[in-house]
Amino acid sequence: MKRFALAGNPNSGKTTLFNPLTGSSEYVGNWPGVTVEKKVGIYKNKKSGAAASVVDLPGIYSLSPYTPEEVVSRNYILDEKPDCLINIVDATNLERNLYLTTQLLEMDVPVVIALNMMDAVAKNGDHIDTEKLGEALGVPVVGISALKEEHLDALMSAAIIASEQPRKGHSFLKDCLVQNLIDSLNHDYETKGIPNARFHATKLVEGDEIETKLEPEFMPRVDAYKATFKNQTFGTDFEAIIADARYKYISEYLAISETKRVRKASEKMTLSDKIDRLMTNKWVALPLFAIVLFLIFHFVFGEDLLYLNPMGVVDSTFPGDGPFAGLFSNGGIASLGVFLQSLLTDCTNWLTDITRTGMSNAGAQAWSIGLVCDGVMGGLFAVLSFLPQIALLFFFFSILEDSGYMARIAFILDKIFRKYGLSGRAFLPMIMGFGCSVPAMMNTRTLSTDNERTSTIRVIPFFSCGAKLPIILAVAGCVAELFGFSHPELITLGMYFLGVAVALVCVLLMKHTTLKGETPPFIMELPSYHLPQPRALALHVWDKTKHFVKKAFTIILASTILIWFLTHFAWNWSYLPDEDMGQSILASLGKLIQPIFTPLGFGSQLNGGQNGTGWTFGVAAISGLIAKENVIGTFGTLAASLGHVFDPDLDENAAGIAYVLAIAKDTGIGIPGLLSFIAFNIFAIPCFAATATAKSELPKGKFKGTIAFWLGTAYIVSMAIYTIGSWWWTCFIWAGVFALALYLIHLYNRNHPLGKKEVA
């Protein structure tokens, strides 16, 4: 089967083309640089039956050696030698798109140009002569519309025909002052029998990092030429000369067919411009953005969508216990996210109940019922109950991303982020962290430097995810009940802010200590706004939720079974019913590690009571290292095993509060300890799934440091909360230690400057 590769600029419609070609469910975003991995699909012509595999390369602007996307694409074409390269070109932005084309055409590979968005060109009243363009480039050009799926078969037929014949690389440079040098080097490469000679020769002259290492023997030729070379505009800057020659060639010969579309202020504003003028307006932009974020989180997590509750419009007992009771919570109307969640919980509870009844009727052993209903189903359903909200969150973020607003958010916020050594792009993954760390970490692939990726991945878990919310809610609710504090939501909000604040401090600290380096550049295309396509949205949401479901059925399922096992078996492998958990393996482990948590306020100082429950908080925190969903569940199981009886009709949040309350009363833990417990859960190792993602996404050699960073941060922040909360004057000690640390870092950096500009 033929192998085709799809290459083109970010946002040129590459993924939009890939989807109908291969019937794949790859996600498309209106955010420059969404595809970073190579993805493969199979194309099949319905009429002729011709088939080919299609590789979707990451979107790139050039084949320079500086970004991972560019290196991946470059190596693929050079090393894997696809039968034909399909270069997708955005016809509405011909000039810049063809810049990449001129580089691709230097390689010895058959090329077909897919001139995309021809429908939009026609709509603008412009015309592009594809044949003339094809003649100028020496390769076939097929006008298509990837969105409307027009002429895709024609494109593939052209690619199949083109792949039959080998093609030699060709230069597309005008008035290039170093053309002679390129030509003669090309000859040398050819004589040496190196394929893609022209490409290598050109890159060598450009002074390309990869190329100069690859063939160092030719480098003296370039240097010698440089020594005799003189030019007024460019000096001996061959890189600029070649870039300039490419663009000159394009505007002279290739962009001719396009009506020059250089936009002036006097030109009529497009709808996209009008939207943009509002969205990035000097005064409105930031408040508008805050409102958009608030609305999204309110729609997903809001318990009282229209704020009917404070107005007392709906009687709180309405509508009682009907099937749609989840739509109404305490007299208000729940948001879509909360409603779907309660609907799903109703279904899963029902399933668990009939399984339990069925098994006990069939005379199953107590331990097997426990394993199936409490271990497997209980754990799995607890995780899945977050699915509606996570999917909905992804849905809204996808709209932001696909519409092009996300790129503007980066534009608006860049100045703030730069202070932390990040770019505005880092905002997207961080804010996604509020949903789930796993996709958030995967999204850091769009960041341009290793340092930026590392520090962003490290702080993503501090943007407290959906799974941590139940912990915060339950413990905050417990604090409120225990100590007569009527605003648990303030604690919740405060914890979210604490997470963000610690994240910012940590990013700053890392910037000046372990992750020193230049602030990454922020040179990014701002795509036009467009309405998100329902199909693409659906695919996007599916793609992201898939990861979550996968995580639920693999790692979390395994860990819940493990936890269940540890809580229901003693060291002598005998099965323990719930009420004997005090003798379980987990309990003895908990007692062992208890002293570790003493400085954090939930360790040995807790009074065990007659049940000896002081270890509960430590064990719950440890189970949270596997999955945050376990924490409240652990409280529930432990509380039940200690003889507490709970009303089975309580909704999830109320139940969580009741569990924690029971344990808190038993152990006599105070407010500082409880708050420190929340903080520990926010900052410590996120969960197995996120940890695994971090390991695969972090640059080499950064993983162990990241684990230590998470544990260290959690320990320090929790200890600070506990000690300051218990003895207020310790805040002076903390401030002193912090100031001393800052001073030492400053002193160290002054004596060990990094590079010329790097004075921290």
Next chain:
Amino acid sequence: MEKSLNSFVMGESGIIVSVKGEGKIRRRLLDMGITPGAEVYLRKKAPLGDPLEITLRGYELTLRKDEASYIYLQSEGTKEGKE
């Protein structure tokens, strides 16, 4: 008058004369079409004054003032209908 892009005012346009800087940032600027001879129009500044949004070669590009300071242009002044 020749001046750097970060000293442009909103609505001002000019022709690029030279691109300074080095390494990665410079290469990126060149790749994005910021080469001598190209026409640039400063569309907008971000609400906090930085980064900038420019129109060149028929598309919109955003870059920081730091990066814009490497780009020297022959100013053509502001066009009528300033945004």
